[in-house]
Every structure is written in structure tokens, then in C-alpha cells.
Amino acid sequence: MEPLDQELDESEIELPTEPMLLNVGPAHPAMHGTVRCVMELSGESIQKVDVQVGYLHRGFEKMCERGTWTQIFPYVDRTNYVSPMLCNVGFALACEKMLGVTVPERCQWYRMALGELARMSDHLTCDGAMAMELGAFTPFLWMIKGRDMIWDLMEEETGARMTHSFGRVGGMAAPPTAGFKENARAVSEQILKIIEEVERLLLGNRIFLDRLENVGIISQEDALSLGWTGPCLRATGLPYDVRKASPYLKYDEVDFDVPVGSTSDCFDRFMVRIEEMKQSARIIEQCIARMPDSGPVNIDDPRIILPPKDEVYNTIEGTIQHFKIVMEGLKLPAGEVYAYTEGGNGEYGFYLVSDGSGTPWRVRIRPPCFYVTSGLERVITGRMMADVVPCFGSLNMIGGECDR
Amino acid sequence: MGELKETNTQIIDPSGGQGFATTKAADLLAWAQKYSLFMYPFVTACCGMEFMAVSSPRYDFSRFGSEAPRFSPRQSDLLWVVGTITQRQAPILRRIYEQMAEPKWVLAFGTCASCGGFYDNYTTVAGIDKIIPCDIYVPGCPPRPEAVLDGLMLLQDKIQSGDRRPATVKPRHDPVQDQSMGLVQLRRSRASSGV
Amino acid sequence: MAKHLIDLVTQKFPGAVIQSHSNHGDDTLVLEAASWHDVAQFLRDDPRCAMQMLVDLTAVDYPDRDPRFEVVVHLHSLTLGHRIRIKTRVGDPDGEVVRVASISDLWGSANWAEREAYDMFGVEFVGHPDLRRILMYPEFVGYPLRKDYPADKIQPLIAYREVENIEKLPPFGKDEGMSFGRQTHSYGQRSNEQESN
Numbered sequence: 156m157e158p159l160d161q162e163l164d165e166s167e168i169e170l171p172t173e174p175m176l177l178n179v180g181p182a183h184p185a186m187h188g189t190v191r192c193v194m195e196l197s198g199e200s201i202q203k204v205d206v207q208v209g210y211l212h213r214g215f216e217k218m219c220e221r222g223t224w225t226q227i228f229p230y231v232d233r234t235n236y237v238s239p240m241l242c243n244v245g246f247a248l249a250c251e252k253m254l255g256v257t258v259p260e261r262c263q264w265y266r267m268a269l270g271e272l273a274r275m276s277d278h279l280t281c282d283g284a285m286a287m288e289l290g291a292f293t294p295f296l297w298m299i300k301g302r303d304m305i306w307d308l309m310e311e312e313t314g315a316r317m318t319h320s321f322g323r324v325g326g327m328a329a330p331p332t333a334g335f336k337e338n339a340r341a342v343s344e345q346i347l348k349i350i351e352e353v354e355r356l357l358l359g360n361r362i363f364l365d366r367l368e369n370v371g372i373i374s375q376e377d378a379l380s381l382g383w384t385g386p387c388l389r390a391t392g393l394p395y396d397v398r399k400a401s402p403y404l405k406y407d408e409v410d411f412d413v414p415v416g417s418t419s420d421c422f423d424r425f426m427v428r429i430e431e432m433k434q435s436a437r438i439i440e441q442c443i444a445r446m447p448d449s450g451p452v453n454i455d456d457p458r459i460i461l462p463p464k465d466e467v468y469n470t471i472e473g474t475i476q477h478f479k480i481v482m483e484g485l486k487l488p489a490g491e492v493y494a495y496t497e498g499g500n501g502e503y504g505f506y507l508v509s510d511g512s513g514t515p516w517r518v519r520i521r522p523p524c525f526y527v528t529s530g531l532e533r534v535i536t537g538r539m540m541a542d543v544v545p546c547f548g549s550l551n552m553i554g555g556e557c558d559r
Numbered sequence: 560m561g562e563l564k565e566t567n568t569q570i571i572d573p574s575g576g577q578g579f580a581t582t583k584a585a586d587l588l589a590w591a592q593k594y595s596l597f598m599y600p601f602v603t604a605c606c607g608m609e610f611m612a613v614s615s616p617r618y619d620f621s622r623f624g625s626e627a628p629r630f631s632p633r634q635s636d637l638l639w640v641v642g643t644i645t646q647r648q649a650p651i652l653r654r655i656y657e658q659m660a661e662p663k664w665v666l667a668f669g670t671c672a673s674c675g676g677f678y679d680n681y682t683t684v685a686g687i688d689k690i691i692p693c694d695i696y697v698p699g700c701p702p703r704p705e706a707v708l709d710g711l712m713l714l715q716d717k718i719q720s721g722d723r724r725p726a727t728v729k730p731r732h733d734p735v736q737d738q739s740m741g742l743v744q745l746r747r748s749r750a751s752s753g754v
Numbered sequence: 755m756a757k758h759l760i761d762l763v764t765q766k767f768p769g770a771v772i773q774s775h776s777n778h779g780d781d782t783l784v785l786e787a788a789s790w791h792d793v794a795q796f797l798r799d800d801p802r803c804a805m806q807m808l809v810d811l812t813a814v815d816y817p818d819r820d821p822r823f824e825v826v827v828h829l830h831s832l833t834l835g836h837r838i839r840i841k842t843r844v845g846d847p848d849g850e851v852v853r854v855a856s857i858s859d860l861w862g863s864a865n866w867a868e869r870e871a872y873d874m875f876g877v878e879f880v881g882h883p884d885l886r887r888i889l890m891y892p893e894f895v896g897y898p899l900r901k902d903y904p905a906d907k908i909q910p911l912i913a914y915r916e917v918e919n920i921e922k923l924p925p926f927g928k929d930e931g932m933s934f935g936r937q938t939h940s941y942g943q944r945s946n947e948q949e950s951n
Contacts, residue, residue, distance in 0.1 A: 182651050184630045188602045188642070209889035210648045211603055214680040216874075217898060217905050229677065236605035253778055280608065299615035306612070317608055318700065379806045379832070382863025395832055492778040493810075493828055493839060506826065508814055521810040521828075529866040555604055558889055647891040650912045680905050681898050682890070689914040 174202050177540075181210045185288060185544045189554040190528070192543070199539045206531050211554040219518035223484030224250055224324060227518060232318040234520055234556040237280045238499035240273035240309070243322030248403055249494035249505035250324040253487045258454055262326050263404045264446035268339055269312065269321075271435040271442070275346060276305045277499035277551075278386075278428040278435075285425060285548035286357060289366055294353040301349040304342045311338065324485055325460045326453030336443045343436040350432055367422035371534045371546035375419070381533070382526035385501020386431060387550060390416035390423035397497035409441045424549040459485055484513020493521075500524045500551055522556045586719075592636070592662065593718040594624035596711075599635035601655060604642030606669035609701035618704035623711050632658040637714070640693075643671035644684045656691040664718070666695045666710060673698050673727070688725075696727040706730075757781060759803060759838050767793055772843075782839040787821075790842050791855040797829055797838065798860050805829035805838070808857070811867035813875040817901045821845045823877055825854055827864075849876060849900060856882040874899035 174195040181191045189210040195203040215230045231246045232239040244266045251258065258266075283298030306316040312332055313319035321328045357363050373383075375391040388395055396413045398406040414430035416423030453460045457476045466473030489511035495504035501523030508517035527550050534546050602610055613620050620626075629635040632655045644652055656665065667687050670676040673696040675685030687693055694717065697710040710728040717726065760774045760781055770789035775782050785793055797805045809828040816822060821843040830837045845852035856879035858864040868879040869888040876897035879885055887894065891911060896903050 180651065181648060182601055182655055184628075188604075188607060189648070207888075209887075209891075210645060210651075211643065212645055212647070212682050212889040213604075213643055213678050214682045214898065214905070217680055218678070221905060233605050236608060255778070280611070284611075296616055299611055300617065303612060303615065303617050316612075316701075316703070318605060377862065380862040382807055382809065382861070382867075384807075393832065400832075400835065490777050491780075491782075491826075493780050493837075495809075502809065504810060504828070506810065506812060506828070517814045519810070519812045519814075519826075525866065525870075526863050529863065646908060646911055649910065653912055681903070681907050681909070684910075688917075690912065692915070 179543070185547060187284075187547070187552055187554060189558065190547075190552060192531075194540075196540060199541070201535055201538060201540065201543075204532050204536055206528065208525070208528060209558050211558040213555075213559065215520065215559040216518055219515050221514070223481075223513050224487060224515060225480075225485055227515065228320045228322055229318070231520070232320050234522065234559060235277070235499050235503070235524075235553050236318060236555050237553060238270075238273035238277035239318050240269045240321065241277075241496065241498050242503065243320065244270050244404075245494075245496040245498060245503050246505055247322040247324050248496060249492065249507055250485075250487060252494040253490070253492040253507060253509065254324070254459065256325065256454055256456065256459065258326055259451050260405075261330075261447045261450045262452045262454075264442045265327060265331050265452065266322070267404050267406070267409075268335075268439050268442040268446065269309070271438045272305050272308065272339065272342070274499055275343070275432050275435045276302045278432045279305075279346070281548070281551040282353075282425055282428050285421075285545065286353075286363070288544045288548050289363060291357060291360070291363060294356055297349050297353055301346045304345055308335075308338050308342050311335075323453070323460065325456060326451075330452040331446075336446070339439055339443055343439050347433065347436050350429060354429065364422065366542075367420065367425060367545050367549075369418065369420050369422075370538065370542050371421045371424075371549065372419050373530060373534050377533060378419070378530065381530040383501065383530060385498070385523050385527070386427045387424055387527050387530075388501065389414065390427045391419035392417055397495060397502050401495075403496055405442075405445075406438075408445075409438050411435075411438050421545045421549040428551075486511065486513050487515075495521065498523055498556075500527060500553065500556065503556075520556075520559055522559060524550070524552050525557045528552045528557050585721075589719045589721065593715040596623075596625045596637040596664075596714075597627050597629045597635045598625055598637045598639050599630065599632055599655065599659070600628050600639045600641060601652060602639075602641040603644065603648065604669075604671065606642045606671070606701045609704060609707070610639070610641045610668065613704040613707045618708065620708060620711055623708070623715065625711060632656075633660060635659060636663055638663065638665045638691075639668055640665065640672040640687050641668040643669075643676065643678060644687055644690070645682050646684060647682070649684050649690050652687065653690050664695070664714060665691055665693045666697065666714060667693045668697050668707060668710075669702060670698050670700045672696075676700060692725075694723070694725050696725065698727065702728075759797075759836060762800070762802060763793060763796070766796060780839055781837070782841065785840055785842045787842045787844050787854050790825075791857055791860075793840065794827070794829075794857045794860055797840070802834075804831045804834050806832055808861035808863045808867070809837070811857075811864055811871060813871040813877050813899075815875060815899065815901050817847070819843070820847050822847050822849060823852055823875055825871065825877060827857070844877065849897070849902075852877045853880055854878075855880055856885075858882050873897070876900065 174197050177194045177196050179192040181189055191207040193205045194201050218230060219227045227246060228243055231242045235242050279298040279302045283295040287295035309319060310316050312335060313321040375393055378388050378391045392415055394413045394415045399413055411434045414427050416427050461480055462473040462476050467477045487509040489509055491508045493504055493506045495502050503523055504521035506519035510516045531550060535543050600610060612618060638656060667673045672687050675683050695710045695714045697707055699706050706728050713726055760783055763783055764771045767789055770786050770793055771783055773784040797803045807830045809830045811827045814824045814826060823845040824841050824843050826841045828839050842854060844854045856868055858868055866888060868882050871877045872885050873887040873889050874897060894909055
């Protein structure tokens with residue numbers, strides 16, 4: 156000890172300290188590309204964080220006011236782009252609620268099957284990316300392999316691997332293909348195998364468990380107050396699932412469970428998604444078994460659905476119907492409606508305001524992961540810098556949905 | 560695999576016509592560069608999902624040497640701009656591009672990065688070439704992984720030949736000209752020129 | 755169906771309810787702006803309502819109306835299962851003074867939702883702890899989702915490149931760039947003059 160040190164009292168020494176300001180910027184691999192976290196760190200632990208979103212704001216709600224109701228489907232696809240079919244179906248249901256119509260039964264089963272496939276693709280991406288960010292690259296590759304199988308099926312059905320824009324108000328853009336049922340069955344079986352392999356690989360891994368367990372805990376009251384829904388809310392222990400609470404399509408006629416977590420940490424959010432994929436496979440199996448093989452997919456209403464092309468070219472009624480729907484837009488009655496479905500991240504709702512013409516007055520997309528991301532601050536404050544990676548990954552922030 | 564159409568292509572000789580040894584060295588350098596492109600994946604939006612698919616074992620761009628993503632601009636050669644760039648994100652993209660060391664190339668992945676896509680509004684930059692020079696444009700919303708691989712191979716050809724002019728990935732085969740499609744060819748002269 | 759909620763609120767706050775309807779199955783209450791916070795608090799705290807979650811908060815612009823904007827809130831009770839939409843009308847026709855009480859002290863989800871309504875419409879929430887833009891950048895002037903803001907009016911943060919004809923940069927012409935047709939690898943050949951197809 157230096158003589159100077161021995162003379163000074165501990166309490167007399169005042170070292171200037173200030174928390175370090177770290178900018179985990181928008182171009183960062185852990186930030187899923189478009190979120191900026193300005194953190195005040197004291198050593199490794201985070202004292203304060205300011206989560207700044209909006210780097211992917213593409214002006215969807217403004218663009219929706221410039222077209223027709225059917226032209227919203229591509230925008231809606233690009234909100235939650237990992238499960239675009241769920242978004243299409245959600246918007247179609249919102250417009251149908253406003254019109255007060257129901258689609259035929261075959262379409263309902265078809266929408267459910269495609270939606271659940273999209274949900275599986277969403278959870279595969281989220282869990283795969285989470286594992287990759289923690290260093291486990293192999294499960295990511297396996298899960299993307301599984302997701303590619305779903306996308307192949309989607310390409311067969313809709314024409315596009317993702318962002319299909321396949322839903323229409325009053326039905327779908329095309330009927331199911333002949334091989335849909337076998338393909339869907341085969342795909343969901345393969346994915347269940349992949350999930351099993353991933354579980355074997357990850358769930359016994361000490362490092363993986365240590366990084367996820369008891370990390371990023373949020374209380375149920377906080378989660379509710381913040382407007383969390385979906386897998387993140389279910390991981391806190393609350394079994395709220397729109398498909399069970401307010402069933403739409405044929406969800407009240409199929410048998411499935413709602414997985415719920417207990418500790419509300421990152422591990423629970425991870426596992427809830429894994430279990431939900433297994434439940435989605437169950438739902439798909441039942442949808443395939445019960446979907447009729449023939450019958451109309453679109454509603455039989457000339458004011459809503461485009462007529463088949465040969466009628467457009469050969470009959471005057473078809474031409475007029477086509478013209479009115481395309482040029483003026485499908486007319487929803489004046490008024491407002493709020494309709495919601497279970498998207499990949501939770502309650503995915505639409506608040507539509509119509510003035511009676513074919514152009515929407517206001518389309519508000521209720522983004523589940525906007526509210527979930529607002530909770531990121533509460534989840535990572537007090538934790539260490541390295542915990543940001545699993546916490547943020549487990550919230551499944553999809554930039555397109557959060558920022559619109 | 561890109562092939563330039565111009566018959567009067569200017570061969571840009573990096574060695575300036577020096578001689579056998581130096582041109583072979585330049586060739587070797589270009590060969591090394593093109594098969595070891597360290598990429599900076601500047602991923603923002605939906606194209607990021609296709610980017611993940613291209614990186615996954617099925618389509619796999621690491622076969623082309625472009626294996627390692629480097630999240631530091633100092634360590635990367637190829638800037639993949641994947642997804643929509645908004646006005647808010649533009650300064651960040653510019654800064655990342657400026658921080659990269661020469662030689663550097665830019666690949667615009669997707670229609671939003673190439674030309675803004677269908678977002679003609681107050682918040683989107685209509686193509687990254689408004690902000691940074693771009694070498695390869697891969698259109699598509701999102702582009703098929705095969706188109707992305709085409710773009711990568713086109714870039715590799717360009718690196719080998721030393722050409723810095725930008726190029727777009729076009730479909731392998733123009734369906735309009737395909738006689739078996741049964742489309743009515745309304746323009747008589749174009750059909751025979753095979754464009 | 756939560757008609758009883760409408761009745762509860764109308765009884766408890768007799769002057770507050772301007773209008774109510776249940777179109778399309780959604781129960782809606784239009785409230786006076788002055789009672790906004792009190793009604794919201796009642797809906798959260800009263801055990802017959804028990805709205806634990808603020809599902810969504812947004813605004814709508816009706817430029818022909820006075821007050822011009824409508825702040826729309828959707829509430830949901832997980833325990834009792836019912837939902838309600840409450841609305842209030844604020845703002846002068848020019849959009850200069852648009853103020854309403856903030857309910858971010860009641861529900862945490864209102865924090866970011868109110869910031870977004872401020873960012874997009876310019877609605878000022880009195881009492882919000884941190885009212886600043888969330889989706890647009892701080893240098894942005896104007897409120898994009900208002901009907902009088904043109905959709906394609908850009909305010910770039912950095913200057914665009916000084917390239918002539920920046921709208922039509924190559925290679926978008928028909929003779930530019932890669933050709934149609936089967937590509938072959940031209941590695942090792944300096945002059946790329948192979949014509950294929």
C-alpha cells in the first residue's frame with residue numbers, strides 16, 4: 156500500500172462516476188434490424204433504457220386510405236411478415252364483420268389450416284432466431300428447413316412463399332389445390348419431428364437453460380397493464396387466447412390446448428411457442444379431416460366477390476360486377492368496427508372506419524408486438540447487457556408489425 | 560452468373576495494361592475477392608425472412624464463398640441492404656456504407672431497397688441508390704432465393720471483370736416472349752429481336 | 755355484448771355520455787373530453803367493469819367536424835370477458851389546439867399508444883410523462899396521418915446523392931445490365947461477349 160493510500164479514509168475518496176451511455180443502434184444483429192436501445196449502463200447492468208422503434212415505419216395506415224379495401228391485403232401481409240396468412244385472414248374477417256357476412260364452411264376450414272401453418276412458421280422463426288442469437292446455430296438451420304417446407308406448401312397454394320396477399324373479403328383468392336390435404340399433413344408431421352429434434356438438442360443444454368431461465372421476468376399485472384397478449388402473456392400464466400376466448404371461424408369446433416407458462420421468463424416464452432406449434436399441428440390435422448373437398452370457397456354475393464373471369468368476359472352482369480368492385484372498391488357500410496384474431500404475437504386487431512365509399516377512411520392495425528416491445532424497457536432494466544439478447548428475442552418483435 | 564449484353568464492353572483493366580504478371584495478379588486478386596465476400600446484412604424488413612432462407616442449407620449462399628456475416632462495416636466487403644429503408648434509417652445506412660473500407664460493393668435485396676417498392680409515401684426512401692451507390696439490384700417482393708443467388712453470381716462476374724456499372728437481376732427467361740405460353744404478341748418488331 | 759357497461763357509465767357519469775351505440779356488435783360510448791380520465795378510471799377500477807387491459811388507443815381525423823379528431827380507446831376485461839370502445843372528440847378544425855387528458859397513469863399500454871397518436875395526429879395528451887415522437891424522427895414537421903398531410907411529401911434527413919437523373923439510374927433500361935436468357939459463367943474470360951439465347 157502506498158503511504159498516500161494509508162492516510163486517506165475510504166469515505167473521503169470520491170471517484171467521479173457516471174453511467175455509461177451505450178447506443179445499441181438500429182443496425183445491430185440482436186436488435187432484429189430496426190430497434191434502437193439507448194442504454195445507461197453501470198458496468199454490465201442496465202440502469203435505464205430508452206427503446207426507440209419506428210425505424211421501419213412505412214406508412215401503412217396512410218397508404219390504406221388511398222386505395223380500396225381489397226388493396227389493403229398486401230399491406231397487411233407485410234405487417235407480420237413471418238405469419239402473413241394470419242394477417243390476411245384477420246383483415247378479411249374484420250371486413251366481413253363490418254359487412255355482416257360469413258364465408259362458406261370450406262373457406263373457414265381452409266383459412267384455419269393456412270393460418271395455423273403460418274403460425275407454425277412464425278414460431279419456428281422466432282425460436283430459431285432466439286437459439287441462433289444464443290450461439291446455437293444448428294437448431295436455427297433445422298427450423299428454417301422446416302419453415303421452408305411450409306413455404307413450399309404456401310407457394311403451391313397461393314403462388315408466393317411469403318407475403319401471399321391471398322385472402323379476400325368474402326373468401327380467398329383461389330380454392331385449395333388438389334394435393335393440399337396430403338401436403339399439409341406431411342408438412343406438419345415433418346415439422347413435429349424437427350421440433351422434437353430441436354428439443355432434444357436444446358433442452359438439456361446447460362448453457363441454453365442458464366441463459367434463458369429466470370431471465371427477463373415480468374409480472375402478470377405488468378404484462379396486462381402493458382397490453383401484452385399472445386405467447387408473451389401466456390408465459391406469465393394467463394391462459395388468454397383469442398381463439399378460445401372469442402372464437403372465430405371454426406375454432407370452437409376443434410380441440411386444442413392453450414400452453415401456459417409459470418415463471419414468465421424467457422424460457423417460458425420459448426417453450427410456450429414450441430408447445431403452440433404442437434397444438435397448431437393438432438388443429439391442422441382436424442381442419443384437414445373436416446374440410447369438405449368440394450363446394451364454394453367464396454361467398455356468393457356480387458357486391459363483395461369478383462366473378463370468375465369467363466363470366467366477366469361473356470356476361471354483362473359479370474363485367475359490371477367486376478368493374479364496380481375493382482374501380483370503385485368494395486363498399487363497406489359507413490361506421491366503425493373493431494375485429495380481432497389471434498395473430499402470431501397475440502391479439503391482432505383492426506379498427507376500421509368506413510364512410511360508405513369504397514375507399515377506407517381509417518384503418519388502424521392494432522399491433523400486438525408494439526405493446527410487447529413497449530414492455531422491453533421493464534424487462535431488461537436491471538439486468539445485464541448480455542440478457543438483452545434472449546429477452547428481446549423471446550418477445551418476437553416483428554418490425555413490420557411494430558412500426559407499420 | 561451474370562452476362563453483360565453490350566458487345567462493346569469496356570474492359571476495365573485494373574492493372575492499366577501493365578503486363579502479364581500484373582494482370583494475372585489482378586485476376587487472382589479478383590478471384591479471391593469474389594469468392595470470399597464478407598457480407599454485412601443490413602436487414603430491416605420482410606426480405607430478411609428470405610435472407611434467412613437464402614442462408615439456410617437449402618439455398619445456401621455460403622457455397623458461393625459468401626459465408627461469413629460480419630456485423631462490423633470495417634470487416635465486410637459486401638453490404639446487403641435487405642428490406643425497406645425509411646427516411647429515419649437512411650442516415651444510418653449512409654454511415655455504415657461510409658465506414659466500410661474499399662473495395663466495397665452494395666447489393667440491394669428486394670424491391671424496396673431497389674426502388675422503394677409500393678411505398679410511395681412520406682417515410683420511405685425510394686431506392687437506396689438515392690443515398691449510396693448500388694452495384695446489384697435484386698427485385699422481388701421478396702425475391703426468390705434463386706434470384707438472390709443469381710444476383711450474387713452476377714456480382715462475382717463483375718468483380719472478376721472489374722466492372723463497376725450497376726446491374727439488375729432479371730428473370731432467367733422472359734415469359735412474354737415464350738411462344739408456348741400462347742400469349743398474343745402485340746408488338747411485331749420486338750418479338751423477333753429477342754430482347 | 756356489454757350493454758350493461760353503457761348503462762353503468764351513463765348512470766355514474768350523467769353528463770359525460772354524448773352518444774352510445776352498439777353497431778356491428780361493438781359497444782361504443784362517446785364521451786365529453788372533460789370526463790375522459792374519470793370514466794376511464796371508473797372502467798378500470800369498478801369491479802363490475804374490471805377493464806384490466808387497454809387494448810388499443812388511437813385517433814381518427816374528421817376534418818369536416820368540429821371537434822376535428824376522435825380519440826378512440828378499446829378496453830377489455832379478461833376476467834369478465836367484455837369489451838367496450840370509448841371515444842372522445844377533441845381539437846379545433848385547424849388542428850392547432852388538440853388536447854385531451856392522458857390515461858397513461860391508468861394503463862401502461864397507453865404510454866406508447868398516446869405517443870403514437872401524438873406523432874401521427876398531433877393530439878397532445880396532458881399529463882403524459884414523455885410525449886415525443888415514436889414512429890417518425892424528431893426532425894419531422896407535421897403530423898402524417900392528418901388528412902391534410904399529403905401522403906408523398908417527404909422530409910429527408912440526409913440529402914440525396916448528387917447524381918443526374920437520379921430517378922432513372924441505370925440499369926433499368928432494356929439494354930442495360932444482365933440480359934434475359936440462360937446465363938453461363940464467364941469466369942476466366944475477360945470479354946463478356948457470349949450471346950446466349
